[in-house]
Amino acid sequence: MENKPNLFASSNGRILLLDGSMGTMLQKRGMKPGTIPELLNITNPTLVQSVHRDYARAGSDIVYANTFGANPDKLKDTGYSLEEVIGAAINNVRAAAPDCLCALDIGPLGQLLEPLGTLSFEDAYDKFAAIVRAGKAADLIVIETMADLYETKAALLAAKENSDLPVLVSMTFQEDGRTFTGTTPEIFARTMTGLGADCLGINCSAGPDTLVPLLKEVLANTHLPVAAKPNAGLPDPRDGSYSLSDTQFVQDLLPALKAGVTVAGGCCGTTPETIKTLKAAVTDLQPDRIPCEPKSVVCSALQSVTADHVCPIGERLNPTGKKRFQQALKDRDFAWLISQALEQVE
Numbered sequence: 001m002e003n004k005p006n007l008f009a010s011s012n013g014r015i016l017l018l019d020g021s022m023g024t025m026l027q028k029r030g031m032k033p034g035t036i037p038e039l040l041n042i043t044n045p046t047l048v049q050s051v052h053r054d055y056a057r058a059g060s061d062i063v064y065a066n067t068f069g070a071n072p073d074k075l076k077d078t079g080y081s082l083e084e085v086i087g088a089a090i091n092n093v094r095a096a097a098p099d100c101l102c103a104l105d106i107g108p109l110g111q112l113l114e115p116l117g118t119l120s121f122e123d124a125y126d127k128f129a130a131i132v133r134a135g136k137a138a139d140l141i142v143i144e145t146m147a148d149l150y151e152t153k154a155a156l157l158a159a160k161e162n163s164d165l166p167v168l169v170s171m172t173f174q175e176d177g178r179t180f181t182g183t184t185p186e187i188f189a190r191t192m193t194g195l196g197a198d199c200l201g202i203n204c205s206a207g208p209d210t211l212v213p214l215l216k217e218v219l220a221n222t223h224l225p226v227a228a229k230p231n232a233g234l235p236d237p238r239d240g241s242y243s244l245s246d247t248q249f250v251q252d253l254l255p256a257l258k259a260g261v262t263v264a265g266g267c268c269g270t271t272p273e274t275i276k277t278l279k280a281a282v283t284d285l286q287p288d289r290i291p292c293e294p295k296s297v298v299c300s301a302l303q304s305v306t307a308d309h310v311c312p313i314g315e316r317l318n319p320t321g322k323k324r325f326q327q328a329l330k331d332r333d334f335a336w337l338i339s340q341a342l343e344q345v346e
Contacts, residue, residue, distance in 0.1 A: 295308060
């Protein structure tokens with residue numbers, strides 16, 4: 001099979017520009033509280049197109065369709081189908097930003113997966129697959145603002161198995177450097193690279209300065225292009241305004257771009273003026289990325305282990321065919337099981 005060039009890989013060293021926030025702009029332009037933003041694709045396409053058009057004029061190469069929350073559950077009782085809403089969203093990008101690539105924007109489903117919640121992995125996969133199939137007319141897929149590695153896996157697998165579009169996968173991290181469910185940038189990068197993502201990123205979170213070390217960790221753990229789409233700082237609880245000016249936002253983001261991030265845009269609080277300022281700042285920027293060190297890493301959602309030598313794997317705790325082990329499990333005799341594990345380590 002012929003290898004396709006990576007859409008996100010810059011051939012001339014130029015930073016690929018994403019757009020900024022859709023929600024911020026819709027609110028600025030009169031969206032009423034309680035409105036489902038994705039329905040505006042049908043009920044007020046002129047408003048949605050005005051946002052896309054302004055981001056295209058500001059210099060965005062990729063414009064996100066207004067589909068972040070368009071999922072089967074959210075649209076269930078709206079009177080509109082998933083296909084109608086997503087189809088209208090993609091058409092709005094095509095009409096307002098014809099020279100830009102259109103991204104099918106996929107956010108979290110709004111439910112926790114088992115065992116933290118009640119949604120099964122299979123059901124999550126099916127919901128994401130329906131979104132992907134409805135958005136097949138887009139140029140690429142962006143899976144963003146994810147906090148649960150398990151849900152992110154379901155979304156990426158659904159995207160890769162139900163389309164041939166390139167996929168950018170982006171998670172959001174807290175101040176402690178982990179996602180809400182405890183995943184680190186290294187685990188995210190190693191896992192999503194192994195599952196076939198085309199670009200990895202960090203979006204939302206706090207301001208760009210707090211993302212720089214996290215983005216550098218992603219860069220160190222993948223050979224893929226890396227994207228940054230941070231918030232414009234933190235919102236003021238009194239009026240909702242964000243703390244960073246466009247100039248400060250770009251200034252804080254530049255260290256990540258110089259370190260090798262080659263795809264950039266803005267999330268909450270950013271506007272077309274932010275993207276215009278960013279474009280002016282990166283015109284002559286040449287990222288200097290250190291190549292990712294090749295190594296084998298085994299990851300769970302919370303921990304990673306580098307397999308840099310032969311690692312014997314013991315089978316003593318396998319209960320298959322072992323009546324004593326089976327009985328210990330039934331009796332919840334964990335002390336005995338632990339003793340057997342310690343003996344094997346010795």
